[in-house]
Amino acid sequence: MSALDAARSDLRGRLLADGVLIDLGSPGLYGRTGVFERVYAAVDAAAVRSQADLDAEVLRFPPVEPLAAFERTDYIASFPDLAASISGFTGDDRTHRALLAARERGERWETFLEPADLMLTPAVCHPVYGLIGDTVPEGGRAFDIVGDSFRREPSLDPMRLQAFHMHEFVHVGTPESAKAHRDGRIPGMRALLESFGLAIDVVPANDPFFGRVGQMLARNQVEQSLKYEFVTPVHGPDHDATAIASANLHEDHFGTAFGLRTTDGEVAHSACLAFGLERITIALFAAHGTDPDRWTSDVRAALAL
Ligand code: ATP
Ligand code: ZN
Ligand code: MG
DSSP: OOHHHHHHHHHHHHHHHTTSEEEEEETTEEEEOHHHHHHHHHHHHHHHHHTGGGOOEEEOOOSEEEHHHHHHHTHHHHOTTTOOEEEEOOOOHHHHHHHHHHHHTTOOOGGGSEEEEEEEOSSTTGGGGGGSOSEEOTTOEEEEEEEEEEOOOOOSOTTSOSEEEEEEEEEEEOHHHHHHHHHHTHHHHHHHHHHTTOOOEEEEOOOOOOHHHHHHHHHHHHHTTOEEEEEEOTTOTTSOOEEEEEEEEEETHHHHHTTOEETTSOBOEEEEEEEEHHHHHHHHHHHHOSOGGGSOHHHHHHTTO
16 A cells, blocks of 8 residues: 555544544545534535635525536536446336346346446536526626535545545636626635644646646646645645635636627636535545544634634
């Protein structure tokens, strides 16, 4: 086992042993206990307070999205390895008997299910772009969206979950207003995370876009500085720090895909700030221990705990 894997497994072991998380028997899937929920709720509330001046429209969505909406985001082109779909049983009695026989033999029976036209949502802002209509009003629109994200990336690192939540603050407007949303809010996000007693660096992100075309997209992301991550060294100073939040400029990606225009007829641009709620919560447990009552008064005050 590498030193990094040992550090990950050590943190995971501590969170399980101290009753913060409950192992559900599949990597990256956990139940949460009261102490986790207490800190998680405080993190989310602090994130919301920090963006209150945005006066964002609150929207909430289910954990699945229609295939047609998923299609338009082009996610399957960039991250097919992370995508996951819902399947259902559509067979007749005979197929059901075959399913049960396979199950009886100890075989995988889910192969008898058919893909439904539903995808698990990988990023919570996805459903919003289809709801905006053709034209974004003067000044743009801001949205407050929190919800479930699913990414098929099983891992024993407790910072890398398959099912998690992000709280996003999205802006759709002109190229200038989208960039201002992304850049103008980075210092405040950093200050918020630092007020939690976390060591934060803001670094350009390099997402693992899939395949050969993906290498080009990844290069473009770095060269154009499209995305910044707020990283903290949760596995110790010897290992790469982990992203607990991000600030992402999509440029015209969603504007083009969803046919969004500004009042002057240009393609709308968008940007989003994402707080990774489980990652921030776990980073707090890693930095300060698993008993929030023993955290310093500064940290508890910042979290209103
Ligand atoms: P990473 O580079 O670590 O895979 P990401 O770049 O894929 O993260 P984003 O797509 O920017 O992450 O998602 C926004 C935020 O959601 C991240 O900053 C992180 O805090 C959180 N997040 C992303 N993937 C996971 C995951 N698998 N488990 C828990 N939180 C996650
Ligand atoms: Zn987003
Ligand atoms: Mg990722």
